[in-house]
Amino acid sequence: MENFNFSSFAKMYEELKRSIREPHIYKTEIGLGALSSFKQKIEDFKEDTLLNGIIWEDSGYDHELRKTEYPLEELKTYISDPKNHRMDKEDALIFSDYIWLTFLGVYKDYEANQLS
Numbered sequence: 001m002e003n004f005n006f007s008s009f010a011k012m013y014e015e016l017k018r019s020i021r022e023p024h025i026y027k028t029e030i031g032l033g034a035l036s037s038f039k040q041k042i043e044d045f046k047e048d049t050l051l052n053g054i055i056w057e058d059s060g061y062d063h064e065l066r067k068t069e070y071p072l073e074e075l076k077t078y079i080s081d082p083k084n085h086r087m088d089k090e091d092a093l094i095f096s097d098y099i100w101l102t103f104l105g106v107y108k109d110y111e112a113n114q115l116s
Helices: 006-021 028-051 061-066 069-080 089-115
Strands: none
Touching: 006 028, 006 069, 006 089, 028 061, 028 069, 028 089, 061 089, 069 089
């Protein structure tokens, strides 16, 4: 894969979780930057798989990753102003885990299909 690096993606996930768990240490800009990088890594994965001939509509990957759009937007709103958001820290961590696990499932499926 040309643009996508899984270890970099995992690093962005950890950075995102740290910014949610410790907002007093990780300023809003750091959290939003991590979230933006996290979203960009998903786009890099999409681009690389398309370049490798994966037809997203047929693979089911598109459907799975679209389910992360709402949690990503909610996390953006939460990180921007956690005190005035309807979510709390636990909700935000659950959303970040959901995004991670959804993507991890797509990634592992993609890798398994590349090996077979």
